[in-house]
Amino acid sequence: MSTIAERMAAAGAGAAIELRGVTRLFGALAALTDITLSVRPGERRAVLGSNGAGKTTLLNCVTGDFPPTSGTVRFFGEDVTILPPHERIRRGLRRTYQISLLFQRLTVRENVYLACRGVSRGRFSFLRTRAGEAIMQSVADLIALVHLENVADRLVGELAHGQQRQLEIALALAGAPRFILFDEPAAGLSPTERGDLVAILTALPSHIGYIIIEHDMDVALRVVESVTMMHNGRIFKEGAPAEIETDPEVQRLYLGGGHG
Amino acid sequence: MALTETSTPSIAAPRGGALSRWVSRHAAILLLGLILVLLPAVANEFLLDQIVGWSLALGMIALSLMFLAGYGGMVSLAQMTIAGVAGYMVAVLGASSLPTISLFWPWWVATPLAIAIAVVFGTLSGALSARTEGIYTIMITLAIAAAFFYLTLQNWPIFNGFNGFTTIPAPHFWGVNWRAPVPLYYLILFFAASSYGAVVYISRAPFGLALQGVRDNPRRMEAIGYNVAAHRVAAHAFAALIAAIGGVLLVWLNNQISPFSISFERVIDVLVIAVVGGLGHPIGAFVGAIIYVILRTFALDALLAVGLDGRRFQTIIGLGFLLIVLFSPDGVIGLWRRWSARLRANGGSRRL
Structure with missing residues (x-):
């Protein structure tokens, strides 16, 4: 000891x-x-x-x-x-990037979801996440925090530059x-x-x-x-x-x- | 798509409403499924096995490539080879016309073991290529395909050289002779539909979404906590399972396997099928497969009918491939998507 x-x-x-x-x-x-x-x-x-x-x-x-x-x-x-x-x-540890590194062909929600899932269990899970699971609430909270509710289900590739920067920050705040x-x-x-x-x-x-x-x-x-x-x-x-x-x-x- | 579907749980919609919306959203695939299930009532054996059955089995192998390339951004040319490993192992471990090589183990040992060996093979090839990207993944998997082709061609004790194996029967169980055309058709349909459903489902599950994250931005995936290499290897293992089952079904359907079942031509065929069908959605693999099978089956006669050399059917496939890649890089389903999006005024952004 x-x-x-x-x-x-x-x-x-x-x-x-x-x-x-x-x-x-x-x-x-x-x-x-x-x-x-x-x-x-x-x-x-x-x-x-x-x-x-x-x-x-x-x-x-x-x-x-x-x-x-x-x-x-x-x-x-x-x-x-x-x-x-x-x-x-x-x-x-978390970080954001100077030039946004996002998942362009996924939606905002999916991007944030991946970040939340990445620091939790079940990264390899073959089972879909149900709406009521706690992680979906964390995802919604992070999206609200960076004011992206209106575009939550849009593909990231379609977002304006400023919105992508906001998402960049949300990804770094996932988990604890x-x-x-x-x-x-x-x-x-x-x-x-x-x-x-x-x-x-x-x-x-x-x-x-x-x-x-x-x-x-x-x-x-x-x-x-x-x-x-x-x-x-x-x-x-x-x-x-x-x-x-x-x-x-x-x-x-x-x-x-x-x-x- | 489904993440948003499940995340906005149709906020307290009545159960009946949810079901009817689910049905209407999947109307096309449900209708197709119904037609396929009822097909034996009207179709002859040739259409059943040599056209639709072959398309479905081949489609499974293309589906395994679609999963890797469409969701994972990994173009693997080893998928036909993995199918071939499973097919060869079924012949070696189970029954064939070669008692000197085949072990004649019961099907319930030989078949799962053959698939397991192919999955291990696919996982190891995946591990070899997982740290590479783009053209290097293609090169490594092509090298694996080439190595296995020449191994089967030159090895006689296990693979019986260029003769390969014939008379590889599908098993007989539950009182059903799965060799017979209609049972074999249903066997193939069952596995094709299951693997299609599994891929569609998993594409919106954490594993599938993470794979798409790896495709879009591997570096960022690392920076949000994912072991990218492990994810790629796992994707190869899952794809290998689908390819292996497809390979076994193909062998039972054709009743033979030889090095020419897994030659460069066949390896490239799988790529052509997946790309022509479209890598954007799992259905593309089967769309590509049916187009390919119809061309291979009928182009010869069609060409002869207009006074051309029947052997030019490969040229037709090649030209078709070229046209698709030039005008619709996301394949036939890309064309269909754009047409249906044009029909619907606003919809179609994240459908199908």
Whole structure:
């Protein structure tokens, strides 16, 4: 039997996401270099940086879409570095994609249903789901949450871009998420939809933490408590939103324009 | 479709109303089923077994491809080969005209075992191709088909080389001689209808929906908790079961199996049948099969009648394939769907 202290230590001092020395190479190109990052459970963190800074690659390393070349990734203390993506999802990790990855030839309801089924039992079931089953209520709730009730039975391929972005978010909220990675969720949303997005993010239960990549600073800085700045595959600054906004180096590299 | 059907449970509609709506929604397939059941009353043995029976058995093999390709996005050219494995095993384990090879085990051992062996074979080929996509899946399954064809052609101790097996009787049980034309027809009809119903049902069950998710976006399926490779392998196993039963029925119907039953031509025929019929719905496999069987049976005579070489029937099939692929990539059922959608003003978006 391990002591509580040992288990605490094994749990990466209670971090939800912990990266140690993560490097990701694409051929000779280092998309990420020696990233060490720790996010507490329930913490809301923005990852900012110019294009090519390695933000999306960072998310891909956490989810396992592209595992790191070296270094370790821990999820709530468990080493998930070589775990396939679906195993991480079943442990409570979720993500959205910068370019919507949806099931174009299925309906909105079927898309959300698949996401709910993916994190529950019966993924291989040969029996149809009955209307009264609890999962159908979760599906309806998620559809309502992202305001897609009117198009719930339309094929996703027929939806407007903004609606597809909303669905993208719904898929990441299925089941009981413990930590969510949002990759530019506001991209392509109208101002109203951005307001809805901010409302959804702030209304998430406080135990659900997330990392958000977002170019829209109005969205990003309103929904997080901490910020990680990346440049050329490295982290160069971490702090509270207010510090980051006023940091001269950040202004030069990111807000000021000089993309180098 | 059905997910939405079941999810909006016809909110508290009276039972009778639900039944009548179910009947009217499935009117076409119920009518077709009725015709097929009553067919032996009017049809002769030739029409019964050599046209309809053959179409249904062949349709099952095409259905297994439709399931993989239409729902899973996996074009497998090994489905005829899986059917062939089952057919060969029935001849080897059961009875044939070759007492030196056949083991003459009772049918209730030989037949299920033959199907089980074919399912294992199909599952293993699925496992080989599950991590590939698109043209690579086609290449791997084609290689499997080629390997098994040459194995049967060159192996004499088990497969009896290019002679294959003849006199492979359907069993005799429940006091029925299933060799006789009408019982054999009903046997085939039963399994064809069951596999059709199973595919239609499963397409809206979690397993089938997840398979369509894998088709549309395998990466996202991983990112919502599905083991994509395992799902693909399971789909291959299920498709192999349908193909294997179809293969056994085909052997009982033709009373023989040889390497030429599973040659490249036959392998490609299954692809042509599935595509001509349409990969969008399970019925397409049977539509394609009946068209193919009618062409194969009558094109020769028709060509001779207009003074052409009868052997050109393959050219007709080829031209038909070309026309369908060019003008209706979703096959004959795609044509039918578009026509009926045009008739109905607004409906048809998610029907059939």
